[in-house]
Amino acid sequence: MRTITVFTIPATGHVNAMLAVVERLTVRGDRVIAYSGERYKGVLESVGAEFRAYPFSEGEVDLKDGSNVLRFYERVLNCTLVMLDDLICAARADAPRLIVHDSAAHWGSRVAELLGVPAVSFCSFVSVSRIASVSGVAYARRFWRSSLEGAPCLSSARRASKELARRYGFEGFSLVDVLLNPHSLRVFSFSRVMQPGGMGFRSPCFFLGPSSALRPSGGKGCVPPLPEGPRAYVSLGTVFNGDPELLRLMMEGVADAGYTGAYVSDGAGALGCEGDVLMAGCRFAVRRSFDQLEALRNVDVFLTAGGINSLSESIRAGVPCLMFPRQGEQMLSCRRAEKLGFGIVARPDRPLALQVEQARVLRSTWNEGMAAQVGEVRLERLMSRLDACMGAAVAAQQGRRIA
Numbered sequence: 001m002r003t004i005t006v007f008t009i010p011a012t013g014h015v016n017a018m019l020a021v022v023e024r025l026t027v028r029g030d031r032v033i034a035y036s037g038e039r040y041k042g043v044l045e046s047v048g049a050e051f052r053a054y055p056f057s058e059g060e061v062d063l064k065d066g067s068n069v070l071r072f073y074e075r076v077l078n079c080t081l082v083m084l085d086d087l088i089c090a091a092r093a094d095a096p097r098l099i100v101h102d103s104a105a106h107w108g109s110r111v112a113e114l115l116g117v118p119a120v121s122f123c124s125f126v127s128v129s130r131i132a133s134v135s136g137v138a139y140a141r142r143f144w145r146s147s148l149e150g151a152p153c154l155s156s157a158r159r160a161s162k163e164l165a166r167r168y169g170f171e172g173f174s175l176v177d178v179l180l181n182p183h184s185l186r187v188f189s190f191s192r193v194m195q196p197g198g199m200g201f202r203s204p205c206f207f208l209g210p211s212s213a214l215r216p217s218g219g220k221g222c223v224p225p226l227p228e229g230p231r232a233y234v235s236l237g238t239v240f241n242g243d244p245e246l247l248r249l250m251m252e253g254v255a256d257a258g259y260t261g262a263y264v265s266d267g268a269g270a271l272g273c274e275g276d277v278l279m280a281g282c283r284f285a286v287r288r289s290f291d292q293l294e295a296l297r298n299v300d301v302f303l304t305a306g307g308i309n310s311l312s313e314s315i316r317a318g319v320p321c322l323m324f325p326r327q328g329e330q331m332l333s334c335r336r337a338e339k340l341g342f343g344i345v346a347r348p349d350r351p352l353a354l355q356v357e358q359a360r361v362l363r364s365t366w367n368e369g370m371a372a373q374v375g376e377v378r379l380e381r382l383m384s385r386l387d388a389c390m391g392a393a394v395a396a397q398q399g400r401r402i403a
Contacts, residue, residue, distance in 0.1 A: 002390065003031045003094055007087075007101035007108035010037030010054065012238040013212070013309045014102050015044070017124035017189035020214035021100070023047035024379055025386075033094055035087075046216055055086050072104070073175055074153035077160040080107040084168070087111050097390045101181075103127070109181045110170060118389040121181040124189040124212075125308055126196060126332045185389060187382065190312045191374045194336055206385055209377035210312035213293065223294045224285050226261030230360065233299040233319075234284075235265035235292070237307050240326035242268035250303045250324070253352030255280035263287070263295045293317070301360040306334035306343075315342045316375030318366070322346055322359040341367055342374075 004025055008015050015036060025032050026048025034049035041051045056079060084107055091099075091111050099115075101108020103123040112119035161173035176182055185204040192198040192207040201207075232254045236243065247270060254262050264286045266274070277284040292310070296302065296317040304310050306323040311333055314321050321343030323334040337343040344359045346352065 001029060001031050002098070003033065003096045004098045004100060004386075005091060005094060005096040005108075005111075006032055006034040006049065007099070007105040007111075008034065008036040008040070009102040009104050010040060013307055014104075014124050015040050016212040016215050017309055018100075018102070018122055018211070019043065019047050019216065020211045020377070020379060021122070021208075021382065022049050023216070024383060028383070033096070043216070052090070055083055069175065069179070070151060070157070071153045073178055074157040074160070076104060076106050076178055077157050077164070077173070080110060081160045081164055083107055084110060084164070088114055091115055098386060100187075100386075103181055103186070104179055106178045106181065109184060110164070110168070112184075113170070114168065118392070119181070119184040120386065120389065121184050121186045122189065123180070123186060125329050126190075126194070126336070127180055127186075127188065127201075185385065187385075190308050191376065193340070193370065193373050194308060194312060194333065196332055196336055206378075206382060208379070208382050210309065210316055210375060211377055211379070212309040213313045213316050213375070214377055214379070215293075217291055217293050223263065223290055223298060226263070226285065226298065227283055229260030230258065230301075231299045232259050232262040232301050232303060232356070233265075233290075233292075233295045234262055234303045235290075235310070236267075236305045236324070236326065237310060238267055239307075240305055240330075241266070242270045243326075244270035244272070246324065247271055249352065251277075251279060251282075251284055253356050254284075254303070255282040256351075256353035257356040258353075259356075261285070263290050263299065265290050265292075265295075300363070301356060303356070306330040306337070306345075308333045311337050311343070312374060315371050318363065318371065320344075320359050320362040320366075322355055340370060340374075341365060342371070 006018065006022060008018060022032050022034060032049045033052055034044045035052045035054055036044060038053050044051050087107055088111055096117055098118055099108055099112040100120045100122055103121045109119050164170050185206065188207045189211045191209050195201065234250045247266060251264060259282050261283045264284050266286055267288055271286060274286055274288065277286055293313060296314055296319050299319060302314045302319050302321045304321050304323055306325045307330055311321060321337060323343050323345050325331040325334045334345050338345050341362060344355060346355055
């Protein structure tokens with residue numbers, strides 16, 4: 001039995017994107033050790049992984065900092081510095097043949113480097129191929145202003161990188177090295193079609209497709225029946241979901257558009273109510289969470305913050321989106337979906353009810369072939385790539401022994 005160690009970022013979207021991969025590995029007989037936050041213990045164990053809790057609180061790597069690249073960069077470096085000794089000690093005892101880590105879990109790539117085992121970087125957000133590229137320019141346009149606010153964090157980041165270099169002899173601490181890990185096999189949990197400048201991403205890049213759509217369904221926020229007629233799903237995701245004014249505005253837009261019912265995911269409890277709410281003839285089922293995959297099977301339009309997982313799941317389900325991006329990476333995903341004809345980015349100068357209906361009717365002009373590309377998940381091909389990584393590492397070790 002081969003051991004594979006997985007390092008996640010303890011956030012719902014990031015964990016969801018990896019669940020199908022973990023499950024496939026365990027089903028075929030691999031031992032998978034998965035690190036994450038305590039609240040993901042149950043879901044990781046449900047797909048056959050051995051759960052390990054990180055030796056830090058989940059708040060220390062706050063995904064809200066993803067909108068400020070420099071601040072997030074500093075957090076990741078300092079978490080790597082704090083955890084690395086413990087993680088290396090455990091990994092030496094586990095003797096993994098492969099390490100799979102979230103692209104922002106920089107500590108995973110460093111553990112692999114010290115152990116001399118292959119690493120696979122798993123990316124669940126639109127990325128960049130290189131700085132001077134279509135994707136790099138798009139990122140710079142969306143993030144440069146917010147990143148300036150994080151400039152004071154650079155001194156702390158430099159201290160952490162110097163200490164990591166001193167202790168372990170590491171090199172390579174640029175933003176791209178730390179947050180994207182471009183030197184290992186890079187797996188993206190969405191289609192190449194959804195990546196700005198996607199054709200510029202060459203080997204060792206592998207676009208898996210929307211793996212989050214294959215995660216175990218059920219057991220989270222039951223999906224109640226809604227009245228017959230046009231129905232919507234309203235959700236700002238799991239990170240930027242604490243805006244009651246925006247949620248109410250979205251609900252008003254749905255009601256004014258003549259919808260009969262809608263699911264409203266209020267993960268942060270921002271609305272201060274849970275249950276059924278009637279507004280202008282529309283019944284809103286307000287819950288802390290829903291099984292999103294099930295909700296999408298029962299609606300005609302999705303009002304979303306536009307994370308890449310949610311967009312891909314919605315397109316795969318055949319549901320057009322009205323998008324309210326909350327930070328730069330989401331804006332990149334939303335603009336791409338809009339360009340492909342799968343959604344509309346909401347504009348404050350237009351009546352929201354009109355935009356809800358404009359988004360819904362996109363289904364009538366849907367590019368089915370393109371949607372099929374967005375929705376395809378190439379899980380078995382990924383398994384072959386992972387096997388090749390492990391096989392190459394074994395061959396290299398044997399060659400060194402012979403030499």
